[in-house]
Amino acid sequence: xxxxxxxxxxxxxxxxxxxxxxxxxxxxxxxxxxxxxxxxxxxxxxxxxxxxxxxxxxxxxxxxxxxxxxxxxxxxxxxxxxxxxxxxxxxxxxxxxxxxxxxxxxxxxxxxxxxxxxxxxxxxxxxxxxxxxxxxxxxxxxxxxxxxxxxxxxxxxxxxxxxxxxxxxxxxxxxxxxxxxxxxxxxxxxx
Numbered sequence: 406x407x408x409x410x411x412x413x414x415x416x417x418x419x420x421x422x423x424x425x426x427x428x429x430x431x432x433x434x435x436x437x438x439x440x441x442x443x444x445x446x447x448x449x450x451x452x453x454x455x456x457x458x459x460x461x462x463x464x465x466x467x468x469x470x471x472x473x474x475x476x477x478x479x480x481x482x483x484x485x486x487x488x489x490x491x492x493x494x495x496x497x498x499x500x501x502x503x504x505x506x507x508x509x510x511x512x513x514x515x516x517x518x519x520x521x522x523x524x525x526x527x528x529x530x531x532x533x534x535x536x537x538x539x540x541x542x543x544x545x546x547x548x549x550x551x552x553x554x555x556x557x558x559x560x561x562x563x564x565x566x567x568x569x570x571x572x573x574x575x576x577x578x579x580x581x582x583x584x585x586x587x588x589x590x591x592x593x594x595x596x
Contacts, residue, residue, distance in 0.1 A: 417448035418456070424449075424466050425458040430484040432462055436470035437480035446470065473497050478571055479512055482527050485574045486513070489581045492590045494525070502557035509554055509561070515589050521564040523589055528568050 406413055414422065420439045424432035440446060446467050453459045469487055473496035474480035487493055494513035501508050513525040528551075555566045565587050573580050585591070 415448075415452070416442070417444050418452040420444065421449050421453040421456065421458050421463065425453060425460050425463045427462065429462055429465055429488060430481055432466040433470055433484035433487075434477045434480045436466045437472065437474040437483070438477055440470055440472040441474065469493055471496070479527055481571075482525075482569070482574060483513070485577070485580070486525075486584070487592075489577055489584070490591050491515075491581075491584060492592050494589075500558055500561035500563060502560050504560050505557060507557055509558055511558065511563075517588055517590055521588060522562055523565045523567070523587055524558060524563050525567045525569060525584070525589075528570050 406415060416439055420435055424436055427435065436446075436449065439449070450459075450467055453463055469483070470480075474483060475497070479496070483493065483496070492515065494515050496513055497510050498514045499508055499510045511524045512527045515523045517523065558566055567583065567587055569580070569583075573583075
């Protein structure tokens, strides 16, 4: 394909080429963002196969990547959860607070075998510093809204709400311990 006189590859081809040479976490970030833009995983796989790019990393990325991550941070976090051995969570699940009627979509949700609902929310500092995201609220107001959101999720039946930041992904041991202590289900080892 040619754009402005320059030969370029399709988005699916670019994702296949890049992901084949990346780590799982970086490949997931790229693939999830591409899927969110409407590229189908089958297209990426077809490009990989046609160009002899298929490898274990790309195969694993295509197994787990989805279009539910709303940004690269959420995609990276999903990849880290998987690398840490956790069952892939549901993403962007909506809950309704029975008291207020407010709707909340959570970043990650696990339903445990015993019926518990464990939510992980990825907090970014931008929502406390970006005027567009603050929507005229003070910092105290934004923190109060976050507290109300957590209380609303608990009223809606969520058992546990865990808040993490991008920095938490760097210490895999501590993150794994935090999630395991909360009861987040682990994947079963391959037989």
